[in-house]
Amino acid sequence: MTGQIGTALHEAVRQEITRRVRSAEYGAGQALPSAAILAEDFGVSAITIKRALRDLQSAGILRSVPGLGTFVREQRRFIRDLDFSLTSYDDALRLGLKPSIHLISLTREKIQDPAFDVLEPPAGLMLCVRKVIFADDTPIMYDTSYLPRSVSDQVLDEFREKFISDVLRDHGTQFTKTKLLIDAAPASDEAQQTFAIPNGYPTLRRLYRLSTKEKSFSVFGVTESPFDRLACVVELDADHKPPRRRK
Numbered sequence: 001m002t003g004q005i006g007t008a009l010h011e012a013v014r015q016e017i018t019r020r021v022r023s024a025e026y027g028a029g030q031a032l033p034s035a036a037i038l039a040e041d042f043g044v045s046a047i048t049i050k051r052a053l054r055d056l057q058s059a060g061i062l063r064s065v066p067g068l069g070t071f072v073r074e075q076r077r078f079i080r081d082l083d084f085s086l087t088s089y090d091d092a093l094r095l096g097l098k099p100s101i102h103l104i105s106l107t108r109e110k111i112q113d114p115a116f117d118v119l120e121p122p123a124g125l126m127l128c129v130r131k132v133i134f135a136d137d138t139p140i141m142y143d144t145s146y147l148p149r150s151v152s153d154q155v156l157d158e159f160r161e162k163f164i165s166d167v168l169r170d171h172g173t174q175f176t177k178t179k180l181l182i183d184a185a186p187a188s189d190e191a192q193q194t195f196a197i198p199n200g201y202p203t204l205r206r207l208y209r210l211s212t213k214e215k216s217f218s219v220f221g222v223t224e225s226p227f228d229r230l231a232c233v234v235e236l237d238a239d240h241k242p243p244r245r246r247k
Helices: 009-022 035-042 046-058 089-094 114-119 153-158 164-170 189-195
Strands: 062-065 069-072 078-081 099-109 126-135 138-147 175-186 202-212 218-226 230-233
Touching: 009 035, 009 046, 035 046, 046 062, 114 175, 114 202, 114 218, 138 189, 153 164, 164 175, 164 218, 189 218
Parallel strands: 078 230
Antiparallel strands: 062 069, 099 126, 126 138, 138 218, 175 202, 202 218
16 A cells, blocks of 8 residues: 555555445445455555454454454444333334344353342342344344243243243233343453454443332343444433432
């Protein structure tokens, strides 16, 4: 590459590949040429190309699939209301989404993540359900839910095709309160594999507790979504007055 005075070679490569993605020269989902071909195209070393590609993966523009190559990430973002927990089929429909679920595993585990402390989870073993939630055939959430072990095998089997809250409601459970903790956190190992994102990639993380009339029966969980895949919006009344602080 020529004319890149004062700009590191890998930065120039990164800028040009970004331009090609933005202009659809490299379309969403398309595989990029190999590092060797790109190196010849740009007139730089393969090491410079690989460094630029790593930077673009971390930025969410590209994704790497072992054994297949580097691809342009689909830049599609789903927006949902902050007060929607998206734990039921109706929640998804209200957002205009076509939801589907892929069950990953059913195990018995303790909640060990200290981030759950604010939700006051129990200390013993719980049923752990891991699944991926799709919207319009695009994965948007990696969900890990924890339920009391008293849930029957019949109910557990229905989790393969339905949202947990929908299944429990069908079997007579009445939810009384939803408590949420929303923050940003690096992607877990499971989320990295699900969304083909690198280690340390930022995610929108939502921890929740669904309470019922029975104090001993609550559903806990955490969902992860890449920051460029899902966002939340909130609307407040203009005349809303915050509570006064006590002196």
